[in-house]
Amino acid sequence: MQTSVAARSVELIPATPQRLWGKPAVANFALGGLGAGLYLAAVVEVWLGAPGAVNVASWLGPVLVLAGFVAVATEAGRPLRGPRVLVRLRTSWMSRELWVGGLFIALAGTEVVFPLAWLRYPAAAAAIGLCLAQGWILRHARGVAAWDVSLMPLVFLQSAIVSGAGLLVAVEVVAGRVLDGAFLIATLLAVVAGMLVWRGFLAWPGGPAFVRATAQLRGGRAGVLILAAGYLAPLLLGTLALTVPPAGAGALGLGAILMIAGQVYAKAELILTAGQLRPITLANLTLRRRAS
């Protein structure tokens, strides 16, 4: 005997992992953020009055961004058609990413040959544009609930700043330079802001599909690692370097590595683990009550 029960929204086909964007896509997002973030951090360092590592950032930043583009090109089915990606600037964030990334590479690269201070401003603007464009690429991936979030461009910008600042700190430590106190404080503030944006993303009211796709980032091992190693440990080590100068270089070096690794890992988890194709649902379906 069967009777009907009230119609309700039901999931017909469960979420499945997306398989098209793998490690090369992660490399593009991670290296793009790292390169752009490094340059932004170097410009901030100069702006705060420290001699800085802007000369290194001017070539290393573009090289990292370019490496990301090369990596992602290997994932395309027809990589030799790559230049065609430039044509849809009006509608596609992937086209915009390539344009703004190319602009950043050109401007920052020019600075290596012609060290003109004013070039830093458009180059920094292009670096910010690259980070935001990468975030908007995911934001418009409507098939993946964990990516289709308005906050995504900000998530990518904060991630780039944190990882780029980490790389700059690492460059300074390796070069044996004493890091400027004001820059160190700015870096710690960026880590705090980054952590708030990341937590804001995880708390986003994105519906059941979003909540399930991001569960690992919120409460799983990955979530704990990203929060503890990517944000809290660098904050602790940076504070230690500020308050106990003899521990400075070691603490800063370790903190810098954790900042970079934390953000690369966060992006990898976002693409590979949280990248689940939306479950297929129907708004109204009457279920049958089966009497035994």
Place this chain on the structure above:
Amino acid sequence: MRWGMVIDVRRCVGCQTCTIACKQEHGLPPGQVWRFVADCEVGEYPDVRRLFLPMQCMHCAEPPCVPVCPTGASRQREDGIVWVEYGSCVGCGYCAVACPYHARHLIHEAPGYFEALTPPERATARPERTGVMTKCTFCQERVDAGRAQGLTPGIDLEATPTCAVSCIANVITFGDLDDPKSPVAKLRAETRAQPLLPECGTEPSVFYVVE
């Protein structure tokens, strides 16, 4: 004019004839299908239901796959059919992650079913589809050729998508959604046909009758 489908899930027995007919019509390589019938068990005992859900491209009026395409290979015709211009596609996969309906498929390589391609496989090989994104086309070649002969898609079999023609249970009704006299528009009006994932705002052209 807007081509669309109403799929009466109540009649579907999950035989996959439409899946195979589509695969044969379009000469798809092993492992590739542009449509399939999902066997869905939903609810929890004692409130349960089993249904067969034919899945394909929804040919959305607001297709999220089209604006994201960085090369302009993903296109939408005036009559609503969403298609891929293989010669422009780089196979980046952006359209596939933009589609909420799992409807796009990248053909990485097109091997045959055996070590060497069989004569029929050689005859139907489509090398232009390798390395690019592919999907259901609503059999646009059949629709266009049929209309050129004065036939009516959805009424005349030669001008109707293969899946609808091959269905053994008359599950799939194809036609012009904008023409109130067409069978598909009438069926949509008479039943409580609903789209999948309406919350995505894509305005699909494929509707399902489940009640």
